[in-house]
Amino acid sequence: VKRPGLWELPMGATVGELIDEHAGGMREGYQLRGLLPGGASTDFLLPAHMNVNMDFDSVMKAGSRMGTGTITVLDDKTCPVGFVHNLEQFFRRESCGWCTPCREGLPWIEKTLHAIESGQGEMSDMDMLSEQCRLLGPGNTFCALAPGAVEPLQSALKYFREDFERHIREKKCNFR
Numbered sequence: 001v002k003r004p005g006l007w008e009l010p011m012g013a014t015v016g017e018l019i020d021e022h023a024g025g026m027r028e029g030y031q032l033r034g035l036l037p038g039g040a041s042t043d044f045l046l047p048a049h050m051n052v053n054m055d056f057d058s059v060m061k062a063g064s065r066m067g068t069g070t071i072t073v074l075d076d077k078t079c080p081v082g083f084v085h086n087l088e089q090f091f092r093r094e095s096c097g098w099c100t101p102c103r104e105g106l107p108w109i110e111k112t113l114h115a116i117e118s119g120q121g122e123m124s125d126m127d128m129l130s131e132q133c134r135l136l137g138p139g140n141t142f143c144a145l146a147p148g149a150v151e152p153l154q155s156a157l158k159y160f161r162e163d164f165e166r167h168i169r170e171k172k173c174n175f176r
Contacts, residue, residue: 001073002027009054016050018071026075034074034159038067040087041148043155044074063155079175080160081167084153085113091149099142105132106149116164119171126164130157 002024009018015037019025026032034044037054043064045052052062059066074083092106109132115121133154136146157164167173 001025011055012053012058014050015045015052015054015071018054019050019073026073030075030077032073033076033078033080036064036072036074036152037069038065039070040072040090041144041151042067043151044159046159065151077175079117079173080156080163081113081117082173082175084156085110085117087152088113088149091145095145099146101136101141102143102146102149105136106146108132109136109150109153116167117173119167119173121164121168123165123168125168126157126161129153129164133157 007022032047034046036042037045037059045064049062052058056066088110092110095102095106097103112125133150136150138147
């Protein structure tokens with residue numbers, strides 16, 4: 001965005017109002033591809049969600065969560081695979097390692113995303129990543145770290161699947 005920043009606004013301001021009015025819109029030459037509306041542990045929303053009100057119910061109905069209310073923008077020049085890989089590296093390091101799904105699952109996810117990013121991924125990795133999202137989802141871990149960690153991944157697999165598959169088919173990242 002043109003003017004990254006911090007604004008305290010009343011509940012109900014739209015995603016578009018935050019990005020276009022307060023953040024000045026996207027920088028020249030960049031287009032909005034997606035955004036995490038509530039920080040790193042939320043599902044992606046798309047440009048089609050610009051009219052969604054930033055309140056708990058509206059963001060939930062759109063398919064994500066308010067979380068911290070911190071919007072992270074994905075532009076069209078940033079690799080969504082690399083973007084999510086970076087998030088998963090963070091969550092893997094943050095895990096205390098107490099429960100098995102988190103201790104074993106997050107490193108496996110991070111390793112798989114690294115392989116995809118570096119041109120060594122396999123199409124079967126897509127099913128494995130989806131299965132890990134299910135296994136680390138709500139109700140399967142001691143705390144909320146792993147379920148939060150897989151939220152951006154599961155929605156990236158949904159919205160940006162072609163980018164993942166292209167990495168695997170072409171054995172490279174086309175964003176570098």
